[in-house]
Amino acid sequence: MNLRTILPYVGIAVSTAVLGTSPAQAGTATPLPSCPMLGSLLSDLLPGGSQEAGCSVGDKNFYDFQYTGVKSADSIAVAIGGGASNHTLNFTGLGATNYWSQGGGMLSYKAEVNTNSSNFIYKLTGGMTTSLSGTSATGDIITSQPTVAGGACSGTVSFDCTASGYLYSPITTMVGVTNEFQVSSGGATGITQISNTIYQKVPGPLPVMGAAAAFGFSRKLRRTIRAAS
Secondary structure, three states: OOHHHHHHHHHHHHHHHHHOEOOOOOOOEOOOOEOOOOOEEHHHHOOOOOOOOOEEEOOEEEEEEEEEOOOOHHHEEEEEEEOOOEEEEEEEEOOOOOOEOOEEEEEEEEEEEEOOOOOEEEEEEEEEEEOOOOOOEEEEEEEOOOEOOOOOOEEEOOOEOOOOOEEEEEEEOEEEEEEEEEEOOOOOOOEEEEEEEEEEEOOOOEOOOOHHHHHHHHHHHHHHHHHHO
16 A cells, blocks of 8 residues: 555544544443332342342442441432433431431442443532431541542531532542431431432543644645655
């Protein structure tokens, strides 16, 4: 193959270098069985439960649920909803005593992009809600991946970090999320709900080289072809 023969391929290569390409698929994980539309009990998602392997909503797998706390996992509802831009997990107390009362604990899980998507996870927000204003409760959310906004998701009594949250750097296809909580008040008060929202997006084209460098390479190759003619 001579230089004139390869010239059309050079044009294709230069176009690709300038414009870049977006990944057709971000996730590599096989989608898990769908999460129940009406939600689950936390005990179903824990080791030994009927859904211990986890479940999926759209392009996200949710698995490896772990929990410690005073309130029974049989009386905590888990609802996972998703849309084009985010997925929200709500952990809500059930029963007459619908709250986490005095004591501490943690609730954790992993979220991973599956093969149904070209989205990447770029942000995590969340918070907790208390039953009465007199509740003395603290909590925080810890994430396993590197972030550029750390320590934003913590507070006392109904804290909410939906405006700030954690921004992942770099964007990722899997995150670990741990919700920690501590209730120090007695009586009929406590935490009634813990929420997390995971945000996703398709990254823009990633240029292989700058436009100037690409076209400079093209001009140099054309001069080489003319000189060889």
